[in-house]
Amino acid sequence: MEATQGKKEENQIQSNPDAPKQNEYYFLHSRAERFVFIVLCLILAAGPILFLKSVPSHADWHIHMERAYNFKRCFWQGQYYPRWIDAQGSGYGLAVFNFYAPLIYYLYVFFDLLFRNAILSVKWIHVAPMILTTCTGYLYLRRHGSAVSTTLALIFVIFSPAFHIYTYNTNWPNSTLAIAFVYLTLYGLDIFDKNKNIDLKSLVITSFGYAGLVLSHIATAFCFTLLSVPYFFFSIFIYKTRKFLRNFILSLGLGTALSSFYLIPASLEKKFVHADEVIIQGPLWDYLKNFLYTYLDRDRSEGYAWAMFDHRYYEVSNALFGAAVLICMFVLILNMDKVKLYFSESLRINTAITMFALSFLMMTPVSFFIWIMIKPLHTIQFPWRFTTFSLVFGSLVMLFAFDLIKTLIKEKINFSGYKFVFFSIVFVLSLLVYVNYINMFHWKWVPEESLLKSAVNVLWSNNEYRPNINGDPNWRNFAPGQDFSPSIASSNPDTEFKLLEWKSYERMFEVFSPVDHRIRLRTFSFPGWNVYIDKKPVNIDTEQRIGAISFQVPSGQHEVKVKFEHTQIRKTATYISFGALIVFIYLLVKLLEKKKNTENLKTTNGVTV
Amino acid sequence: MKPVILLLTLLFTSVPLFISDLTKDKLIVFSSLSNYGTDFDGDKIFDLAVWNPQTNTLYFQLTSDNKFYEKKFFDTRINYQPVFADYDGDKKTDFAFFHPDSGQWIINLSSSPGHQKKEFLGSIGDFPIPTNIDGDTKYEASVWRPSAGAWLVTYKDENTGEQRKFISYGVYQDSSFSADYDGDGKTDLGAWRPDDGFWHIVKSGTGFDFNQSEHIQHGKEWDTIVPNDYDGDGRCDLVLWRKSNQTWYFKYAKDGSQNEIKFGGVNDIPSSGDTDGDGIPELITWDPNDKKWNILNFKKQETLTYKWNVPGGCLPAISILQKIE
DSSP states (O other): OOOOTTOSOTTOBSSOTTOOOTTOOOTTOSHHHHHHHHHHHHHHHHHHHHHSSSOBOOTTHHHHHHHHHHHHHHHHTTOSSOOOBTTGGGGTOBOHHHHSOOHHHHHHHHHHHHHOOHHHHHHHHHHHHHHHHHHHHHHHHHHHSOHHHHHHHHHHHHTSHHHHIIIIISOOHHHHHHHHHHHHHHHHHHTOOTTSSSOHHHHHHHHHHHHHHHHHOHHHHHHHHHHHHHHHHHHHHHHOSHHHHHHHHHHHHHHHHHTHHHHHHHHHTGGGBSHHHHHHHOTTTOGGGOOTTOGGGOOGGGOHHHHHSOHHHHHHHHHHHHHHHHHHHHHHHTTHHHHHHHBTTTHHHHHHHHHHHHHHHTTSGGGHHHHHHOGGGGGGOOGGGGHHHHHHHHHHHHHHHHHHHHHHHTSSSOOHHHHHHHHHHHHHHHHHHHHHTGGGGGSOBOOHHHHHHHHHTTOOOOGGGSBOSSOOTTGGGOOGGGOOOOSEEESSTTOEEEEEEEOSSEEEEEEEESSOEEEEEEEEOOTTEEEEETTEEEOOEEOTTTOEEEEEEOSEEEEEEEEEOOOHHHHHHHHHHHHHHHHHHHHHHHHHHHHHHHHHHHHHHHHHO | OHHHHHHHHHHHHHHHHHTTTTTSOOOEEEEEOGGGOOOTTSSSSOOOEEEETTTTEEEEEOTTTOOEEEEEOOOSSSOOEEOOBOSSSSSSOBEEEEETTTTEEEEEOTTSTTOEEEEEOOOTTOEEOOBOTTOSSOOBOOEEETTTTEEEEEEEETTTEEEEEEEEOOOTTOEEEEEOSSSSSSOEEEEEETTTTEEEEEOGGGTSOGGGOEEEEOOOTTOEEOOBOTTSSSSOBEEEEETTTTEEEEEOTTTOOEEEEEOSOTTOEEEEEOSSSSSSOEEEEEETTTTEEEEEETTTTEEEEEEOOOOTTOEEOOTTEEEEO
8 A cells, every 4th residue: 555655635546536527517526616515505504503693592502602701801801811710600710711722712802803792703603613624624535535525525524413513502612613623633644644754744734733622622632632542553554654653643742732831731730620520420411321322211310411402412413424424334345345446545444434433432332331441531521522523534434435436336337226325325414404404493592682691791600610729528518609708808897998900810909907907809719829918929828618819918008919820830831832832833834945945846847847 | 033023022912902992892781770860969950971981080060050070080990880879868979989890889978078988799790789778868789690690789777787688589681770660769679681571570568579579571682771760750660772773662660551762873872860850851862972962851842962072982970881892
């Protein structure tokens, strides 16, 4: 299986089925036609959220609205990476974005600057990842197949369960954004040129894709990292060189380093919040209750998630997509001799089939023992998150099958069986469109004003990010919403306060008291908060029951500054990211220079010839 | 190379300064509770006033001397918002302010000039709403917390002095207000829900018992509530302003009868106040683009317009304007 240098599509089918005969028209024959077709399908898929009012009121519609709004507010206050959201916890504040991936919210800041409309901007952070996924999906699939087959496979991507569950059912635009980066990362890995010592293009694209993936959705990045192990072994069988191993480690390493300003604190500082406790122990988020195809075994009383998330919808949608892929898989498996004959890298087909099967089974109780064995998996809450990967590898299976069928058409065979396959796939696609698309109109959509107010008025309490500093096992007994304690209070009731500055991450005030006193802030104590009295740091005491900040102040007039700053971990992680960014830019410049030189060389040769 | 990096760094760090206005969303007003009044001179006539949140400056005109005043209240970088009401019972509106991020109230009592009453009540996300649930002549500082659907109202107890009462009422999407709906002289708590257009009013006379509250459907999503006693019967009427057709929709508390009047411009901010001293509030709108007051006296069937020379970004200084920008 030799890779051919300079060949545009590595795993392109040997006899190019796309080569149009003179004056012969066939569907999607031109680039413009394919483009228009994809755009029309995308408009159809994204249309409801973009053009209709509001969003469907399924699952977590309010979470991203609220997080996006507050992220933007804190960003423009000067907290350019807004780890601390002061409006959370009814004014006690939470370090939401120390743990939650920020990329989609930066996208929101951009859209809001453009539209100056919170609702429109939040709609766009659902739609933009759909567009981006379509682009990177096309890039990845096109790498492995013909243009027509890529376009057809992409239609299944656009109407896939992953797209529609994330956009219309769970309202997780960050998961949709993660799909875009999964495609990009795999594209980067698959374009590796084994004839090069270090393939800069592969390295740059893979590391960028992986960093984007981590910054989009950490749970998806974690699942990807697990799946990258079997994918690596398949790839090493294809390339059969240690250079790939080096490229693989370097690119994922650089991607990790690029995203470490978020990833490292999110991992190492997780012990300071109740995330694992809430995620693993909560009946809503227990992964054991969220396997697909167990609906009939369960009762709503066993877990809230069954009532809130419409699992029947998830199951039917995934089953239809799986059925479409299964039909394609049969076409490939039953024609393995032809696959070996026509595909330059037939192992890619095996890889796609295995990876799809693995991803799909990870959503079902069949994979129960894998879930039990790998403990960190428990924290990703929902086995159906693997729908992202069944989409990616499923679309690849379809692509290969379409290309094979197109080639088989040219052979003198009885085609009636393949016609049946074709109509079956069209039928399944129609059902998929119905379930994913038409179905949503039966759901309740949130009134727009309520959507906006859910953001402004912080509907979601984000309890999983409540600090776990004082180790109180009864921390849930304290409900910040029912607590009306003041933002600043002194043990001396006659203390005078004059506010000088009050931002999400910094509070400054002048204080006067004739006696020594203790100040209590309505702010959860969390690593990074520091107090300075007359510019000198003082010790923070964490209040035992609630976990609020308190500190001692001497008598007299003082200037107090309370600021949320970097911990050593965050500082180191930021330096790592900064260093990685320099390396990345250097590699990118080298790559562009190389590309320019190659183009110049080509031009010169052209002139000479 | 170095100067370029320096320039880019400067540019990047100063971006928020250049685009501070652009970072705000377009203004949406949810409620305009001018029923607490702005009668700073105590002549029982509404004094027009606008507040510049950027500079903490109030621009107002007293009806007693017809003079125009400009007063900067705070010389800090933080922005306060007005929560004007009569907190000392001297029939004059007090210059009271609330800092939304910290929940600090600063009340300049007109009965004791030079003295400021300061306290922290509420925190970020809470709305300050003056209430008078004990029925005396003074308003008290109270807050509505939409995230928890809860109120914390202040009242005076004859034996124990100032007390606070926690009332669980309303939901996050409500536009909330306090007003005397049943005419007993005590403040009732109300919430208008945009989802279904229902006004929910829980009365002080029932001890704020939700089971005895009133539920009246009137209005629809995106309406701005402007409750006030528009017929002078001592009961607050349920009134909305619809931006899309610039129409005021009335539902009178005394008999539930309805009325509608088209008045104001599409970009206006609605308000109401008795500008002629006849006891009936006029319909007032502030045009923030042209910096112009429009007043409709529907009793006399006359419209007045006043253009003010104030900086851009000024908003009607009414307590309280629930808004987003």
